[in-house]
Amino acid sequence: MKPRIDLDERLAQEGYQALVSRRDEMLSLAEEIIWRHCLNPKSGDLMSEVDSFPDIRFLTGNYYVGSVSYGYVYRDKKYQAYHIKEGRLRHKHHNGREWVSEWLPLDSPETTRYYQILLSLRLTGGGGGEEDDYMGLDLEAEFVELGVSLEFDVLSHDAI
Secondary structure, X not given: OOOEEEEOOOOOHHHHHHHHOOHHHHHHHHHHHHHHHHHOOOOOOOOOOOOOOXXXXXXXXXXXXXXXXXXXXXEEOOOOEXXXXXXXXXXXXXXXXXXXXXXXXXXXXXXXXXXXXXXXXEEEEEEOOEEEEEEEEEEEEEEOOOOOOOOOEEEEEEEO
């Protein structure tokens, strides 16, 4: 199955090619995370108790890439994320009562532009002798320069 690929229209072709060329590195890192967080019986990271989710007994160890997103995210000095909206940078957050948007110009010196890769994995499980989708695992990498080492953080995990 081919993954869905989302591409930020502002990402230059050279940047996109540089990111795509690192696919093997991305998958190797993803496999390390799957082992460390999901399959290693001695890990406490995403491991569950028996009869709750995710249950290591159902994971097959197989996975596929559901989608990959290549783009940018802008971060201020407090590392709050800004995205382009209506020709400006917007940070949207909830203040406990309502959603609030903070706006900055695109060329604001208060923000740094990061390359961003969002990798959405689908881990399979085997129940009743059949292998099927079991768990989604979303990973994120952010970096300022294209040539640096990639490092993924677990963004979320969920039942499929």
